[in-house]
Structure formats: structure tokens, C-alpha cells
Amino acid sequence: MTATTASRRSAEPAKPGRSAKTVKPSKARAGGHSGIRESAVSRTIAMAVMVVATLYFLTPIWWLFVASSKTRADFTTTAPLWFADFALFENIAALFDYRNAVFLRWLANSALYAGIGALIATIIAAMAGYAIAKYTFRGRETLFNVILGGVLVPATALALPLFLLFSQVGATNTIWAVFLPSLVSPFGVYLSRIYAAASVPDEIIEAARIDGAGEVRTFFTVATRLMAPALVTIFLFQFVAIWNNFFLPLIMLRDESLFPVTLGLYVWNTQVSQIPDIRALVIVGSLLSIIPLILTFLGLQRFWQSGLANGGLK
């Protein structure tokens, strides 16, 4: 997971001014001189590679979906990659019934940690990045460099220190122990700074000042709109980072009712050898836990793809 938190940044700010549009030209390019000169052989080989890769990436997810739809008996006795009796909804109902709907509780916890957490993290990071991009003040570059250093500190490296600190104030095993640390996104500040510098013209801020709007209000009404692709990108990747976070809740939480869904499923998976029936729940639960993420990514792809193109790497 940490491989990713970090790999979204570059050594130096990407060339500003290249925004959402970057994704488009490829199509024109690909279409422009496509065909004619490429031999049928190269085409066939290229498409074969694509198909093999698609099978590699999608088969496990397909298997998970098929396995989730099977009754316990069918799971071991029918072809693993095709449907038998379609019992997906019965399985989901059984999962939700198990131990007073603890799984629903975990889903709700994950939604809270990741949804609200990423939302607040995005706003806070956007404000800081915007301020660093648009105002001159003493220590600006130092501050930015310290935050950049923070991007290089992987989340897992912070888990144990955070545990030590929270246990000093007796706050381990609480919602706050997982929620509060996830509000910090140094990468978000980095991306906001680059994006604000490139897409929020000084003239607009000046115009808002002349109109008598306050600085903070200008940020929320004008700047956030211009920074939208970057904000969606920050939100999404912070959402994924929190949703996927495992070490911090593992170290912090003892009380099952506070678990996020990843930790809950992990604990169930360790119990499969003692309680074999739980295996079916782990499989359906895994499917349910990835659907929200896949749908979010699909729904917002227009935004995050351009956000990545602009702020990620040139």
C-alpha cells in the first residue's frame, strides 16, 4: 500500500498548465495514423498480450464473484469459474445475520474512517497547498520541504509510534486512534500546491478582493472550483489509503465493534481453520468490501485520471 501512497509524486513539480486536457490528445494521436502501416502480426501480438493481461488481472475478481454466488455445497463440487445455483443474495443475508450484523458495523466503520476522513483530509490539505501556492510568507519553502519529507514517510512506519503516543493519553482502542491520523495527507498538500499554482490565476483572486470577498471565502467559492480535478484525486487516493490501511487499526484496536472491514475480514480469515463455516463469509465479505471502491473509481475516472496526469509525473 505504501508503495502507492508515495509513487504519485515527482521529483520536481510537473509542468503547470497542462491540465485535464492531457488525456484527450492520445485519442487523436492513436487514431490519426493508426492502421495502414502496422502489420497484422504486430497487431495480433499486441492484442494477444492485452487479452492475456486482462485474464490475469480480472480472473481473481471474477472467481471471487462466482465463489460468492455459490452455496456451500456447490463451492467445492462445481466448476470454480462458472456459476452453479445462484445464491449470492442468500449468502449476503447470511453474512449480515452473522453475530448481530457485525459485518455491517465494519462496513459502516470503514465508510466513516475512509469517507469522512478523506473528505476532511482533502479540505485541510487543499487549504494548505493553496496557501503555499498563492501567498508569500516567511518559511514557505521550508514548510513545503518538511511536508514533502512527510510524503516519504510511509504510513506503516508511523503506526507503532502513533500507538505509543495514543497509549500515553489512554486513547488506543478508540475511533479517534484510527480516524485522526488519517486526516493528514502530505501528498494532498503537494498536489494542491502544484495544481493551485497552475490553475488558479492571481487575477481571479485579485478580482475577488476588489469585489470585497474575504480570502477564505474566495478559496471556498472560487479556488476550489478551479482545483476540482486535483481535489477529487486527493480524495480518492486518501479514501483508498484509509480503506486499505491495515497496520494502524491492527495495532490500535482491540474492540471488534471498532474494526474497519479489512481488519475484520483478516481476523475471520485467521479463524477459518477452527470455524470452517466462516470461509463462505470471508469470501462474500471480500466481494462486498471491494465493490464500493471499484464503483467509485469507475464513476470518477474522468477526474482522477486527469489529476494523476497533471500532478503525478510529467
Next chain:
Amino acid sequence: MTDIAVRKSRGIRHRGALAVFLVPFGALFALFYVIPIGYAVYQSLLVVERDGTFGPAVQVFGGLTQYIAVFENEAFWSSIGRVLLFGVVQVPIMLGVALILALLLDSPLVRGSKFFRLAFFAPYAVPSVIAAIMWGFLYSPNLSPFTGVTQNVDFLSAESVLWSIANVVTWVYVGYNMLIIYSALLAIPSEIYEAARLDGASQFRIAWSIKIPLVVPALVLTGIFSIIGTLQLLAEPQVFQSFSSAVTSTFTPNLTIYSTASIPNISLAAAMSVVLALATFVLSFTVLKLTQRRTAA
């Protein structure tokens, strides 16, 4: 003239607004990044002392005692060796595949590139824990859809489990890295290879001589951050403990830290955390600087 005056006074004029913008992030960053790191360093300098065998345990300042213990801790160093070996093999394979897929998506040879892009990226939406659970089933000798393979090859044995985990990590992150390289490819103005096209250069030739050199910075950076991720490996091996007894409690550095902290030997675990964080930081910072110089040249 006036412009300069406005700029100069900005910091003072908008002090209130600046505070509103910067204080929330600054405070949280200090609380949950800077202070924990400081506290871990402090904790790593303590040792536990007892009065006799059964006396109450007291934490006292022990200087670098814990660091000496870290350097003498064989399990810790062999876990570092293991993830470095993992990284040396897995990172080039992952980035190589990501590069090939990105180049193919960017070439006119492939139809339906939008579909393929999303299909390859989909695993990134699967949390590491879930991906590990899923592949655990796929590797299983009895439950796998590919029992023909898994009954003959033991993916969970002591020799192969590291590489089975490498496959899980590769599966999750290839699409993500591919997308970053692909973004870099899109940023290349197409006029650059217009001339090569007119001279009749093949797609392979254009990819090799023009595109790859231009995305080297993207490759090096995804490489650095993949190495960082490798050093921090935790969720996948932790899950694989349920599938394979070969994954010990000191399989990776973070697992070693976790099991040391749950003994509980907090000070030793804190010292290990500091050593691992420093190693990670120095490694990434060094390569980052090297890249910057190379990009500038």
C-alpha cells in the same frame, strides 16, 4: 510598483487567512507525524530495569543500548535481507510489465485501450488484505480454480511463498504504475515522433528509441517508491500466515516490529522502527536526488 508593494505586504495583510489555511494541516501534521516520530526516538533510548528478579520494572535512560540490540538481532536483519531480495526481483518485473502495457496502450496497435486501462487498474481498488485472502484461495491445493496446477506445485512452501506473495503485490500494483507511466507517455507531444513515423520507423523502434528514454524519470520514481513499499511489506505476509506456516512472525521487518512490540518489548520495537524508517528515508532520498540530477542533465 504597486504590484510589488501589494506582494510585499501580503503576508502581513492576510495573516488571519493564512492562519485559517495553514493551522489545521500544520497542527495535525505536527501531532500525527512529527511528534510520534520524536516520541519513538525517545522511547528507543529507554531500557527496562528491575530490582532483582521480581522487582517492579522501571524504564530508565539507556542510551543506544536498544540500537545495539537491533544490530545484533539476527531475525530483524534477515527480514530486511528477505524484503531486499523480494524487491530486487519483484520491482523490476512489476515495472517492466507496467511499462510494456503502458507502451502498448499508447501505441496505435491496440483497440479498446480504454477498457484495458480500467481492467488493468481494477486490482488497485482491492485492499492488500483482501487481495492476499483471495490469492490464498487461488493458491490452495484443494479450493483453487486451478487445482491442476496447485496440486502439483506448492505455492505455499517455504521456498516459494515469498514469490507467491510477490505475485499478489504485482497483481495489485501493476495497473497503478502502468497508469503513471501512461500519463507520462501522454504528456509527450506527438510531433516528436511524427518525423520518425515519416521515416518509416516501426512502433517498436519508436517505443525503444523515443518513448522509453522520455519516461525514464517516471520509471525511476515509481521504482523508488516501490522499493519503499517493499521495505514496509506487512499486510500480505500477515494474511499468508493463515495459509502457510512458512511465513514466520519475523518474515518482514514490519512483522518483526509488530511481534517485538507485542512481547511487549516496546523500546526495542521503537528502535527497530527508527532504523527501518531511517533506512527507508535515506534510500528514497538518495535515489530522489540522483534522479533529479539525471533529469536536469
